[in-house]
Amino acid sequence: MSHGPYTCRGCDSTDYAVLLDMGKLPLANAFVGDNASTEDRFTESLTLVMCKACSLIQIMEEVPREKLFGQYLWVTSTSETVKKYAQWFSQRLRERHHHKEKSFLVEIASNDGFFLRHYRDAGFGILGVDPSNLAVEANAQGLPSIRDFFGVAVVERVLKEHGPADVMVARNVLGHSCELQDLVAGIQKLLAPDGVLVLEVPYAFMLRNELQYDTVFHEHLSYLTVGSVSNLMRRFGMKITDITFVNMNGGSLLCEIKHERSPTPRADQAFIDFESMIQLNTPEGWQPFAEAVKHQREAFxxxxxxxxxxxxxxxxxxxxxxxxxxxxxxxxxxxxxxxxxxxxxxxxxxxxxxxxxxxxxxxxxxxxxxxxxxxxxxxxxxxxxxxxxxxxxxxxxxxxxxxxxxxxx
Ligand SMILES: [Zn+2]
Known part of the structure; x- marks a missing residue:
């Protein structure tokens, strides 16, 4: 099966191993009206691979992001679970990271501004960046938001208008970024010298061990482990200083990330050792996964x-x-x-x-x-x-x- 040219989104290596080939599927958010053509429904191949250089798990395919996000139907604020979580998350941010009279918080992929509202209520100065039309709606509701993909280009503008960010939040965004290195470079540039990035990512341990293969779809480009996040951050002069688990999206990591030169020590070695022991960051450790996915399909x-x-x-x-x-x-x-x-x-x-x-x-x-x-x-x-x-x-x-x-x- 030919996959065409491919380079790792995290490190530009071309050396990879296939973890799961899901065949051809439609785009998972391409809902249609009942007058839609029924031809060519299953046209997009979907292959989960691991970079052999930096162990970043990712899908090989890349659908143009305008096609994926142009008509985005997903909004944050429909579920009780999420409402409670937003409350907890924003209070925790306040306790841990609201050190100034008004710490400046930038949220990447702020969606309809649901979390922004909580950060504002917790006392932060806020700014959201989101590529969808929801950013325009949030802005109209008094939740300052810029409609754009987050990266170095938009950071220039934010720095000029607001200065560096004391706190940055990126919930479920790293995995969805097709310009991963530009996104992390943008974070590195915008984050104040003593600032913190709070990163939430679904943990690929759960993908493998709980068989969450349904989280593999075209919008979801990367599947993260502590090891691969650590490798990525190190390339951009940053480090993981705190790790917590949260029961979101089937089990997610909440990582705090600071500049390499920050006095806060690194806090990821124990996790990296654990991941090494269970072979989470090596293709061999994923061999039973593909087999188990087929069995689930047959059983279901x-x-x-x-x-x-x-x-x-x-x-x-x-x-x-x-x-x-x-x-x-x-x-x-x-x-x-x-x-x-x-x-x-x-x-x-x-x-x-x-x-x-x-x-x-x-x-x-x-x-x-x-x-x-x-x-x-x-x-x-x-x-x-x-x-x-x-x-x-x-x-x-x-x-x-x-x-x-x-x-x-
Ligand atoms: Zn790589």
């Missing part, structure tokens, strides 16, 4: 086919990119799943990319009287189960598809 599709034969009505809930990836990778069409519910009104009335399952509101989903609800957004599993039982009076079963399909009665 087998279960849905069995339920279809029994005449059961199965629907999904949570039209997130990860759910789209799994449905398409497994080839689950309308014969096995009647609809996918989602609370985001921007997605309702559209069809899932590829498999073309209709997206409906939670109320319309309940009106279909399902026997089973497949929880696509498994990272919000408890919240979704609670919501359906308490608010919608749902009395039937749930299916959690990963890491192995489980029925919750």
């Amino acid at each position: 599709v087998g279960l849905l086919e069995k339920l279809a034969k029994q005449g059961k009505r199965v629907v999904g809930y949570g039209a997130a990119a990860k759910c789209m990836t799994m449905l398409n990778y497994c080839g689950v069409g309308t014969d096995l799943m009647s609809a996918v519910g989602d609370a985001n009104p921007r997605k309702q009335g559209l069809l899932c990319p590829g498999v073309r399952i209709p997206v409906v509101s939670p109320e319309d989903l309940m009106a279909m009287d399902p026997d089973y609800i497949v929880i696509g957004a498994w990272n919000f599993k408890d919240e979704i189960i609670f919501l359906f039982k308490s608010k919608h009076g749902y009395r039937n079963s749930f299916i959690v598809p990963l890491p192995t399909p489980v029925i919750i009665p």
Whole structure:
């Protein structure tokens, strides 16, 4: 299989090993209307690889980012879990890093400004940078935001207008950046000498060990470990000074990063030793992963086919990119799943990319009287189960598809 020219996004090496070949899939956020063409739905190949030089795990393919982010349907502020997290996150930032009368905080990929509002309420001076139209909406609501991709170019402008940042926040952005080195160079340039970057990334340990292959999609370019983040930061004169785990996106790392010359000591060696022991940063350590992914697909599709034969009505809930990836990778069409519910009104009335399952509101989903609800957004599993039982009076079963399909009665 030819993959064409390829260089590592973190270090420019061309030496890589394939960890998982997912074949051809649609773009996971390319929801369509019901008049869309059904041809050429599965055109984009998707291959997870590891750089042999810096151990950065990434997908080989690169879809132009304008195509990916032009019509971005994802907004932060729809879930209770996220609301609680924003509260905790901003208070923690205040306790740890609000040292001046008004510390200046820049958030990269600030989306609709939901977290910015919390930082502002916690006493920070705020500025968001986000490439989507949501930045314009946030700005209109009094949450200062620049619509642009974060990198050295926009940093010049921010430095001129605001000066260096005391605190920077990059939640779930490193993995989505196709100009990774420009992004980190921009951070290095904007961060004040004693400033801190708080970086949140889904931990690739969970991808491998919890079989979260549905988090592999075209927008999600890199999959990070402490080892690969450390290598990347070192190339730009920065270091990891603190690491915490948070229960977001199936298990994420919260890393604090400072300039190399900061007096705060490095704090990543124990994690790097651990990752070395479990072979997280070597291709050999990923060999059982690809096999396990195939087994999950067989088990999941087998279960849905069995339920279809029994005449059961199965629907999904949570039209997130990860759910789209799994449905398409497994080839689950309308014969096995009647609809996918989602609370985001921007997605309702559209069809899932590829498999073309209709997206409906939670109320319309309940009106279909399902026997089973497949929880696509498994990272919000408890919240979704609670919501359906308490608010919608749902009395039937749930299916959690990963890491192995489980029925919750
Ligand atoms: Zn590399």
